[in-house]
Amino acid sequence: MLPTYSPYEGGHDAPELRMPTGFSRNVPERRIHSHNDYWRDVPVYTALSHGVLSIEADVWLNPKDDVLYVSHSVAALTRARTFQRLYISQLVDVLERANVHDHETTFFNYVDYYSQENEREPRRLWTSFYEGNMTPIRLLVDLKTRGNETYHAVVRELAPLRERGWLTRWNGTHVVPGPVQVLLTGNGINADVRAQVAPARDRDVFLDAPLLKLDETWLGVDGVKYGWNSSLAPMASASFSSATSWTGRRTIDPATEEAPLAALISSTQSRGFETRLWSSPRWPTHVRDRVWRTLYDLGTDWLDADDIEAAAAF
Template identity: 40%
Template sequence: MLAFLILVASWIGSSSQTPGIMDEIAMLESANSSLLRYPTAFTQNIVPKQIHSHNDYWRDVPLLTALSFGVASVEADVWLVNETLYIGHEMAALTPDRTFDSLYIQPLVSIIDGQNPKSQFTPNQTSINGVFDTASSTPLQLLVDMKTDGPSTLPFVLYALQPLRERGYLTTCESNGTCTQAPVVVVGTGNTPLAGVQALSPRDFFFDAPLTTLNSTFDITLSPIASTDYEVAVGWSGIGSINDTQLAAIKKFVGDAHSLNIRARFWDTPGWPISARNNVWKTLIDNGADWLNADDLEAAATMF
């Protein structure tokens, strides 16, 4: 900061006409001054929000678009075909280039590596920064929606996570219940086999629990999140007033999850009309739902 002030003072003192602040900004930017660059600026000024990017891979730029809005949870549908994990909503949407590794694993490795530069200032750093520069301890949740047979797909998903695992980037729970938070929390949903996830020790791949039927099987070491179909569990369209039964359902399911230290998510919320969608979103947020399941990320970001 002192060097910056000295530099500005020298410019002002050497000029016959004192430049305004916008002139000083322009000069620093045009000079590509090292004073304006810092290594962890990838997500500069982005504030993380409890939004889940539903079908994230549909976006023009998967993962990065979500991060640009501060979305802290993304969803990837994976298909195991010839021992490779491809990304897409259905088989007809798969392409050779769009793989779990290329769209999610390698970008996350690159981003988190960039947020943890090795320099003269970090030789004793023990914690690992996450993807958000404004909240480095906030993890990104990655939901892996298995579309192919779960028991067959799970080993390939676990293997695909190795680049993140070997760098210590995966949140992990030991068999004694001790958990270590890291930049990424990976949760299996869809056809993910519960028994396969339960058998993992240590566990760095978790299970999306059934929100409406939670029981003692589930806790934070197995399921950091529990989800359910909003239409089935609640049913309010967002038009008119929510009735007492519908509101009680939201509160019950959220309360059941929170009693187990699990976060609650409702998917398949109404998307149209916009006013109805927003009414549902606000009601869920106001009643403790932890993740706002969204297709329109820009609109969801305005709710926080």
């Protein structure tokens, strides 16, 4: 059999060869967070091609045009690398490819089919990595510029996803799933932004809670006291070095290092938060792998990785 052979009328353009949800077939989903995404030329596609479920955009608001630009530092900002171009438009493209609607697919009313067993609100089929998958792509937006203006710019620039109904949202009583879940981090969890996000009864942005400060409280813009909970912040994060004194250069000590780290992860999860420790050691690779293996065995929800190719093969 030649690799170019097709038994169907129409050859390679035959409708039998088109499987809408096969856009990302054979890509298993992996609970990896793609850290330092700004290093990648095509961050969304690179991450998703490895099955990575969580990506991150570092954004700066330019007061000249009120547009968000992507970079970790001011020195690396360029006019072309906007939040819209590098992230939002790419996510829209991925989800449109994975949710084809044409004369072939609309023959079946699969919206009703999926909403029968799926509870409170009807929703269209969407998939990230395989047919029927309902695991959202998590987009962390790290606000580098301070102030509410950056927060409002993020909300504004999410419009293409919002208009298509593709953002996970909180409707005041429960979370309504969507294919993209947006979490603010960095300056996005500062007191001024938290004060606005927490009181909102209908919102499509969430927060990344500080894992080591889950008992802190603050006043919302409505004058009500708020605290961290999993409906506001589904994930709690901290730097690896702030969470443990273990460096990974040797096997973790069961009593003085492993037990406290395990307790930190399990106690955070018992409160409903998923856990992520960022900036774990990157080099040497045997140290990196030892830390990944230990964190995975201790049950952390997300492995944070700069080298996502290595994490995907881990």
